[in-house]
Amino acid sequence: MKRYNFLLVIFTSILTINIYAQNYGLDNADPSVFTKYRVPDTDLRSLWFNTSLNLNTNKQNYLSDYARSSQYNSSFTYNLNPYYYLLQESDSRYLNFNANINSLYNYYYTEDQSSFNQYVNNAKRNGYSAYITLSFTDNNYKDKGNAFYSIASTVQVNMSDQKSSQNDNGKSTSTYSSNKTQSYDFSFGIGIGKMRNVTPVVSAIRFQERLKQVNLLNTDLSDKTIEDLAQQFSRQNYYARVHVRPDKYFWQGIENILTNDGVSMSGLNMYADAYLRETTNEIRFLRQEGFMTGINIQFNYQKNYAASGNYYLFPEQFFTMGNVYLTYSHQLNLNSQVNFDVSVSGGPNVLAKPGIWQKYLLTADAGYNYELTDRLVASLKDGFSWNYQKGDNFYRYLENDMNLSFNYFIEDDISLNATYQWSYLDARTIFMSNIDNHSTNSVSVGLTYYIDRGMLIR
Numbered sequence: 001m002k003r004y005n006f007l008l009v010i011f012t013s014i015l016t017i018n019i020y021a022q023n024y025g026l027d028n029a030d031p032s033v034f035t036k037y038r039v040p041d042t043d044l045r046s047l048w049f050n051t052s053l054n055l056n057t058n059k060q061n062y063l064s065d066y067a068r069s070s071q072y073n074s075s076f077t078y079n080l081n082p083y084y085y086l087l088q089e090s091d092s093r094y095l096n097f098n099a100n101i102n103s104l105y106n107y108y109y110t111e112d113q114s115s116f117n118q119y120v121n122n123a124k125r126n127g128y129s130a131y132i133t134l135s136f137t138d139n140n141y142k143d144k145g146n147a148f149y150s151i152a153s154t155v156q157v158n159m160s161d162q163k164s165s166q167n168d169n170g171k172s173t174s175t176y177s178s179n180k181t182q183s184y185d186f187s188f189g190i191g192i193g194k195m196r197n198v199t200p201v202v203s204a205i206r207f208q209e210r211l212k213q214v215n216l217l218n219t220d221l222s223d224k225t226i227e228d229l230a231q232q233f234s235r236q237n238y239y240a241r242v243h244v245r246p247d248k249y250f251w252q253g254i255e256n257i258l259t260n261d262g263v264s265m266s267g268l269n270m271y272a273d274a275y276l277r278e279t280t281n282e283i284r285f286l287r288q289e290g291f292m293t294g295i296n297i298q299f300n301y302q303k304n305y306a307a308s309g310n311y312y313l314f315p316e317q318f319f320t321m322g323n324v325y326l327t328y329s330h331q332l333n334l335n336s337q338v339n340f341d342v343s344v345s346g347g348p349n350v351l352a353k354p355g356i357w358q359k360y361l362l363t364a365d366a367g368y369n370y371e372l373t374d375r376l377v378a379s380l381k382d383g384f385s386w387n388y389q390k391g392d393n394f395y396r397y398l399e400n401d402m403n404l405s406f407n408y409f410i411e412d413d414i415s416l417n418a419t420y421q422w423s424y425l426d427a428r429t430i431f432m433s434n435i436d437n438h439s440t441n442s443v444s445v446g447l448t449y450y451i452d453r454g455m456l457i458r
Helices: 002-014 199-213 223-234 236-242 246-261 270-281
Strands: 019-021 042-063 068-089 093-114 121-141 147-168 171-197 288-308 311-313 316-331 336-348 356-372 376-391 395-411 414-429 434-449
Touching: 147 288, 171 316, 199 223, 199 270, 223 236, 223 246, 236 246, 288 336, 316 356
Parallel strands: 019 356
Antiparallel strands: 019 376, 042 068, 068 093, 093 121, 121 147, 147 171, 171 288, 288 311, 288 316, 316 336, 336 356, 356 376, 376 395, 395 414, 414 434
16 A cells, blocks of 8 residues: 555656646647747836824723722834835846835733722733844846846845733833845846746737627737737736726736737627626636756755743754756647756755755656646646755655646536545654555535526516
8 A cells, every 4th residue: 555655656746737727718729929029128117105103091990889990901003014115127137126024013002900909900011023024036048049148136034022011019020032034045047948928828828719709809809819818918917017907907907909900909898898707717727848857056054043941942044055947838739738847956064063964856847737628627737846954953845736626517517526646645753663654535426506697687
């Protein structure tokens, strides 16, 4: 049984299959429409400032024939969240930078006084927390060719500090806690090849099919219009970063592109309008076209600081690792895609007395993706990870998760849903003395009925 599980893990970790379906299938046309597609030049810069201020106070007095008491409490909270986003993308360069800072300050005070008690009891608490995340990626291609060098960096810092004091029946106590987690990643490398997201090309062709369904188009759109539509679909997520009403401006761009082939979307009824807009919500897998391979040198530094009362903790580690990767994806036709990815990373901890001496990571997957037609919507996904760490405590972790689901539309208003999930885990720590090895299976089947009319009397 163990041998069977091991072979099953190896098999499913090598093959990663994603299968999706559409209501109308894509024609098996020449896949050169993908290889000809050029990533649109993009230069986007956005800066936001989100802030909030809250102040609450409350006082209550109680009076009776025998006693008198009062209670008072107040709280103050302030939050500041600046965010910066930069994206520059072209055939010769990909530059992305994100900066996000989330800071919070809070103060709380409460007081109780009673005629039965000579003391005034109170409690006070104040503290702050900050979360800082910076990420930077820069890929530069030489003379717009396939050879490139890359630089990437990620900085994550989490800080919190809190002080509390309490006066209870004349006895004063105070507590203090602080925590700071730092993580710095930096890598640089060289490689060859380009990997482009050509999913918008499928969206453009699917949009052409929907135009035919609502009788706005009798022939195919020109190659230039298909490419312009694909570039517009690729920019869809950017509109939400620069416009208050992104949907309006996105579809205005679609209408302007269609006028090049004499197609007008004016005068559509509600059904046709909703049917065309549904293009952006269709189920489909991520389409990647091209290949990339390269070598990276990676540096990872982590430091944690925790203090509570008289307890202090200072764990620290600094890894230098090498990374080799290869990724390949190709569209066989408008319906199907093959892909392959493999990545190997590993290296030592360079600190004098590290808790972890060295660690290694291997990931690999290969797959065939296909968009089925008519009423069947199917999805098969598999995820695999293997992590090995050696130090004061031995650590090996292997996990595999697979999910298979079907959605078959028996009629227009009813569908049969079936899902199968399988997971495998093999975790070993402290020189094999702790072993967690198990697999789980689950199956669910059900029916879904879609009500396509409201509760209206016609």
